Amino acid sequence: MRFLCFICLLLPLSVQADWHRESRDLMGTRVSAELWADDPALAERALAAVFAEMDEVNRLMNPWDPESELSGLNREAHRAPLRVSPALFDVLERAIEYSQLSDGAFDVSFASAGQHYDYRQGVTPSQAELRDALGKINYTLIRLDADRQTVAYAVEGVQVDLGGIAKGYAVDRAIDALLALGIESAVVSAGGDSRILGNLGDRPRTIGIRHPRKKDDFIVMIPLEDTAISTSGDYERFFIDEQGRRVHHILDPSTGKSSGKVQSASVLADRAVDSDALSTTTFVLGVEKGLALINSLEGIDAIIVDARGLLHYSDGLMPGAPPTDADAANKP
Numbered sequence: 001m002r003f004l005c006f007i008c009l010l011l012p013l014s015v016q017a018d019w020h021r022e023s024r025d026l027m028g029t030r031v032s033a034e035l036w037a038d039d040p041a042l043a044e045r046a047l048a049a050v051f052a053e054m055d056e057v058n059r060l061m062n063p064w065d066p067e068s069e070l071s072g073l074n075r076e077a078h079r080a081p082l083r084v085s086p087a088l089f090d091v092l093e094r095a096i097e098y099s100q101l102s103d104g105a106f107d108v109s110f111a112s113a114g115q116h117y118d119y120r121q122g123v124t125p126s127q128a129e130l131r132d133a134l135g136k137i138n139y140t141l142i143r144l145d146a147d148r149q150t151v152a153y154a155v156e157g158v159q160v161d162l163g164g165i166a167k168g169y170a171v172d173r174a175i176d177a178l179l180a181l182g183i184e185s186a187v188v189s190a191g192g193d194s195r196i197l198g199n200l201g202d203r204p205r206t207i208g209i210r211h212p213r214k215k216d217d218f219i220v221m222i223p224l225e226d227t228a229i230s231t232s233g234d235y236e237r238f239f240i241d242e243q244g245r246r247v248h249h250i251l252d253p254s255t256g257k258s259s260g261k262v263q264s265a266s267v268l269a270d271r272a273v274d275s276d277a278l279s280t281t282t283f284v285l286g287v288e289k290g291l292a293l294i295n296s297l298e299g300i301d302a303i304i305v306d307a308r309g310l311l312h313y314s315d316g317l318m319p320g321a322p323p324t325d326a327d328a329a330n331k332p
């Protein structure tokens with residue numbers, strides 16, 4: 001009898017609100033979602049919705065899958081304009097906006113050179129490959145026609161990779177799906193791109209920015225709510241070549257080689273598509289030009305670890321700056 005009563009007490013607790021989590025390997029990285037829901041059935045639907053969005057973006061934009069819509073473009077778009085899905089068109093349009101804004105530091109046609117690197121095998125492009133690729137890295141060679149929703153590449157050999165923007169876009173789609181289901185508190189991450197919805201009830205979430213040179217360590221902890229944060233680092237996919245140089249996955253489009261100005265760049269924005277593209281952009285631009293760009297944009301902030309390991313903050317994160325999301329999160 002006493003045992004039965006104990007069960008009676010437990011049952012109502014088990015259907016109370018709780019955090020629900022799921023992680024999967026997708027888009028070449030770890031995708032995870034954590035959300036607060038008072039109904040386990042709703043939580044299950046919400047987590048399924050997150051991964052459905054991720055799967056869809058992966059299906060369209062994975063450059064390693066020959067069946068993806070992006071791979072079709074890379075094979076065919078130099079021959080004739082191809083009609084693409086609204087999602088792919090949208091991401092390409094945003095990518096080109098960031099190319100224009102950064103004077104080409106962000107350029108998804110970097111892949112014309114990027115395709116010749118293999119970070120696992122320690123392979124870099126030959127001189128001839130690099131020379132040829134440099135003529136093909138130019139976002140103006142990607143021609144979008146908004147009326148027809150078509151994409152064409154102006155010359156043969158242009159290759160596009162959306163690795164610097166698609167994960168952020170996917171995170172936003174997942175968050176939009178959660179909002180549509182009435183979820184108010186969640187965090188969705190795809191590798192270095194995260195978006196936080198709401199808070200932890202009575203306090204903001206604390207997000208750590210990884211230390212670029214100390215594995216499993218953080219260089220900064222920052223309290224955040226209702227914000228996206230993306231970090232681009234030279235420690236994600238890299239090898240050290242015979243000359244002792246770090247060869248990594250973020251390329252300077254003007255050289256086709258790894259950009260060495262900083263160790264990491266983190267960007268805060270309302271939406272992850274923006275924080276993702278801007279973290280890669282800021283990484284390539286370096287401290288001075290990167291902060292100048294970030295400070296010129298409304299509602300965007302950045303934390304940069306320079307080549308010597310020193311931290312730099314955008315104006316909005318400096319003491320005495322007008323309130324930012326991060327400040328608001330600190331208030332009781």
Ligand code: ADP
Pocket residue numbers: 105106107108110161162163164165167191192193230231232233236249250251252253276279280283284
């Ligand atoms: P991560 O993929 O580690 O989260 P990023 O958001 O910085 O980090 O994305 C790095 C990816 O961006 C690279 O793997 C590559 O696909 C792409 N990329 C590299 N250089 C550039 C560039 N100059 N412009 C646009 N995309 C780039």
Ligand code: MG
Pocket residue numbers: 163164165230231232275276277278279280281
């Ligand atoms: Mg990025």
